[in-house]
Amino acid sequence: xxxxxxxxxxxxxxxxxxxxxxxxxxxxxxxxxxxxxxxxxxxxxxxxxxxxxxxxxxxxxxxxxxxxxxxxxxxxxxxxxxxxxxxxxxxxxxxxxxxxxxxxxxxxxxxxxxxxxxxxxxxxxxxxxxxxxxxxxxxxxxxxxxxxxxxxxxxxxxxxxxxxxxxxxxxxxxxxxxxxxxxxxxxxxxxxxxxxxxxxxxxxxxxxxxxxxxxxxxxxxxxxxxxxxxxxxxxxxxxxxxxxxxxxxxxxxxxxxxxxxxxxxxxxxxxxxxxxx
Numbered sequence: 001x002x003x004x005x006x007x008x009x010x011x012x013x014x015x016x017x018x019x020x021x022x023x024x025x026x027x028x029x030x031x032x033x034x035x036x037x038x039x040x041x042x043x044x045x046x047x048x049x050x051x052x053x054x055x056x057x058x059x060x061x062x063x064x065x066x067x068x069x070x071x072x073x074x075x076x077x078x079x080x081x082x083x084x085x086x087x088x089x090x091x092x093x094x095x096x097x098x099x100x101x102x103x104x105x106x107x108x109x110x111x112x113x114x115x116x117x118x119x120x121x122x123x124x125x126x127x128x129x130x131x132x133x134x135x136x137x138x139x140x141x142x143x144x145x146x147x148x149x150x151x152x153x154x155x156x157x158x159x160x161x162x163x164x165x166x167x168x169x170x171x172x173x174x175x176x177x178x179x180x181x182x183x184x185x186x187x188x189x190x191x192x193x194x195x196x197x198x199x200x201x202x203x204x205x206x207x208x209x210x211x212x213x214x215x216x217x218x219x220x221x222x223x224x225x226x227x228x229x230x231x232x233x234x235x236x237x238x239x240x241x242x243x244x245x246x247x248x249x250x251x252x253x254x255x256x257x258x259x260x261x262x263x264x265x266x267x268x269x270x271x272x273x274x275x276x277x
Contacts, residue, residue, distance in 0.1 A: 003128045004096040004153050004176040007046055008211045008232065017228040017267050018177075020213055021260060022049040022100065022237030024067035025084055026076030028244055032252055034087040036244075039253035041095050044264025049131070049235065052081050052101030058134060063238040067245070078105045078118075082125040089126035098129035098155060098176075106132060116146055123150035129176045131155040137169040144173040157181050158204060158212075160196065167207035177211040177233060180204060182218075192217035198230050221266035228267050236263065 001009070011018050021040050025033050037048050051064065053071040060068065078101075085097055099122065109118045122130065129152055135143065137156060144154040153176025158167065160182070170178065182197050197214060204212055214227045215235030224234045243259055244252045 002151050002153050002176060004047060007096050008177060011046060017231065018046040018213065018233035019044055019260065019264055019267060020047045020049055020233050020235045021045050021240055022051060022235060023240055024051040024053060024064060024071055025081040026053060026071030026074050027067040027241065028070065028247065028252065029249055030074040030076060032249065033084045036253055036256060037088045038091065039257040040260060041092060043257040043260025045095065045260060047096045047098060049098045049100045049237070050081065050085070052078055052099055052105055054102045054105055057102060061238060063241050067241045078109050082121060085125040085127055096128040097126065098131055099127055100131040101133070103132050103134050119146045119150055123152055127152060129153040129155050131157070131179065133157065137173050140173050148175065155179060160200060164207065167204060171208045174208065174210055177213050178204070178208050179235060180212055180214045182214050182216045192223055194226050197227060201230050221262045224263045225266040225269070234267065
């Protein structure tokens, strides 16, 4: 059982939902990420998604694109991201870490360092899962098997436009959890439609046996709690980037910790308490 699977299984037994915050590695300061990851855990994060900066992202909205551009300008690439995870692991051996990014950095890493170097070195650094936005499931069987052999999960995105056939393809290779993108378009765009999410999740679960996380459009404790009524996990990214953009270094960690504490409190409230609040 992977660290992600174990964490989500424990939460399920406790009748709790997972809180999965996202941050772009190296933003807003090149060396702040391990410190920020610890602040996320202090705020109640169960899993951390760590964005790998890339020059040509296809699914990121302007908020995360800007963060990625700033991180790239500070010299942050996949080598540095793995080092950040290693640093985080010196103090935290329990919280799962998922790298989220694109195929180009992963493939470039292997071209430079040898076949399957990324898988080996990500595992050694303490990575638990990988979400490669532009890897189609029908081409990922070998990659998924390599990750699993090193105790890591391959995580996929699902969208409102995903067909039943696509969900079945993803179910054949995905592990850990799947990430349902609740809005059409890029990250940080649009308004969350809870009714549409509620209608879609039963369809997804007809095909996918792993937990389902929902992200895109979750900006506060109210929307997080609403989504948690139907999802297994709540993913928050663009809002966190906005919170720390332009902040003094000493405020970055505390702002994210306090924001996540509010979300965590809402997620852990019984439904009737949350509804009367």
